[in-house]
Amino acid sequence: MLKPCCQLLFTLLLTACAHPPATPAQQSLAQARAEYWRSPYQPAAINQLALQLVQAGDSDTARLLWYRALRIAPDRDDIRANLLLLEAGTRQLDQSATDPLSPASSKSSKPPPPLPAPWQRLPQHSP
Numbered sequence: 001m002l003k004p005c006c007q008l009l010f011t012l013l014l015t016a017c018a019h020p021p022a023t024p025a026q027q028s029l030a031q032a033r034a035e036y037w038r039s040p041y042q043p044a045a046i047n048q049l050a051l052q053l054v055q056a057g058d059s060d061t062a063r064l065l066w067y068r069a070l071r072i073a074p075d076r077d078d079i080r081a082n083l084l085l086l087e088a089g090t091r092q093l094d095q096s097a098t099d100p101l102s103p104a105s106s107k108s109s110k111p112p113p114p115l116p117a118p119w120q121r122l123p124q125h126s127p
Contacts, residue, residue, distance in 0.1 A: 025052075025055060025056065028052055028055075029052040029053070029055075029056055032045075032048045032049040032051075032052040033049060033052075035048065035049070036048075036049040041072055043069045043072055043073040043076050043079060046065050046066070046068060046069040046072070046079075047065075047066070047069055047076070047078065047079050047082065049062075049065060050062040050063075050065040050066050050069070050082065051082070053065070054086065059086055062086060063083065063086055063087070066079055066082055066083040066086070067083065070083065
């Protein structure tokens, strides 16, 4: 029978082997998630988390986050560009403008198109 000290050492070794150290990508994703939960209404935090999710292969969640960010800050061209690039199927996302005060995100552009109507009116048929 193993002594308690040996059992503890054996348990620690198994735990260390079961949980390998996090890669830099996993650490970046964890940091972006933490920043998002600290400030969930900040477009920069939402954009950064979405970028990290795309790199991790979770483009569906990134798409939802970018749509949410555009609702919060419709003037953020970097977020709009990232969403359009994701929907176009490219992985070349704009990671340069994560700060709303950066020069890349302060470009003036045309206003966003109006949102579509929630329903279409059907033509009335007369008998």
